[in-house]
Amino acid sequence: MRGWTTMDDPFRLFEEHRNLLFAVAYRMLGTAADAEDAVQDAWLRWSAGDRTGVADPKAYLVRITTNVALDRLRSAQARRETYVGPWLPEPMLTSPDVAEDAEMSESVSMAMLVVLETLSPLERAVFVLKEVFGYPYADIAKALDRSEASVRQLGTRARKHVEARRPRFEAGGAERRAATERFLDAVTGGDVNLLMEVLAPDVALWSDGGGKVRAPRRAIFGADKVGRFLVGINGVPYQGVEPADMRFRRVEINAEPAVVVDGPDGPISAFTVDIDPDGKVRTIHLVANPDKLRSLAEGRRLPM
Known part of the structure; x- marks a missing residue:
């Protein structure tokens, strides 16, 4: 050569x-x-x-x-x-x-x-x-x-x-999208009972605010605690954005069905979910650190 x-x-x-x-x-x-x-x-x-x-x-x-x-x-x-x-x-x-x-x-x-x-x-x-x-x-x-x-x-x-450490069960794209839709409907509806139906008993929620915005500083475990947390933040202003001004956008993030929550000036959070063999949400990754939302704000796509 x-x-x-x-x-x-x-x-x-x-x-x-x-x-x-x-x-x-x-x-x-x-x-x-x-x-x-x-x-x-x-x-x-x-x-x-x-x-x-x-x-x-x-x-x-x-x-x-x-x-x-x-x-x-x-x-x-x-x-x-x-x-x-x-x-x-x-x-x-x-x-x-x-x-x-x-x-x-x-x-x-x-x-x-x-x-x-x-x-x-x-x-x-x-x-x-x-x-x-x-x-x-x-x-x-x-x-x-x-x-x-x-x-x-x-x-x-x-x-x-x-x-x-990797997930033992990998749901297909259609399954993940359907589960994400059910989860989003439950979150936006503010119904803890409906949430309990879509959350796995041992679900874990990890939230990254980086100390720059309001977010749990420790993981939340268990369907009851995660469900109550999600219902508690529903309908509450976040980062100065009123609930009426928030928009939930379905997207593909890191090759997974996901949701971006937009405010008037751009994304204020994004989350992805992992699904267990029963089609329930077992892990929620919620990113709210503004420094980690710039690519979403710019619409930049990850080259594979």
Whole structure:
């Protein structure tokens, strides 16, 4: 294979792979802002570096982006230890047809990204590159500057960790949409009895306000407590927005049926739900931190 030459345009080559680099960085970091910063850092390294020996620009760019994301993830994990309340990934819009690719859609689901947060930075890097994008261990070892044996060990440990924590039942798209609709009808109706019918007995609600808006700082467990909480916030002003000015919008977020709550000036919250084998809601991820609603406000879609 030939190396990079002065006849090639570094900007064109970078832009050709930008979506892939963002997709890798987002799964590594969990927020669009951090992923975009990582991609920008990768561009600076790519444009300023010596590319004469680069035979495969795509692999080289993924390697740069992965290592930039690793550095940022190590720093981010330290910051998240002092984060106010639960930390949830930043929700991003996806196209409905994304769900047709089950493996790719699962890799960006809120539930999966939450599980990935429990991995070490290196485990997360190996899992994302191997399990999501299908890179061989030999290539991952080269990208991370580690032995193939150690990378295989990291991959095995990460996969076992994820398998132990990922949802045991994956509802189909139609089932999830129907369950989301039933849940939304119950929430907006303010009927705790109806809510109890759609919530699993052991349902958990995780809410991320980041200390910037009103939100529970601890997870809420159990259908009774979650139902009463949801009924309690229904019909109450939030972030200065009156209930009459709120609009509930059905969308696809992270390849899942979801709801965005809009105020006059843009989104004020978004939630996704996970469904159990009985078609009931077992987990609710509610994001209200304004910093994590920017992509939804911009209508930005996640490249897969």
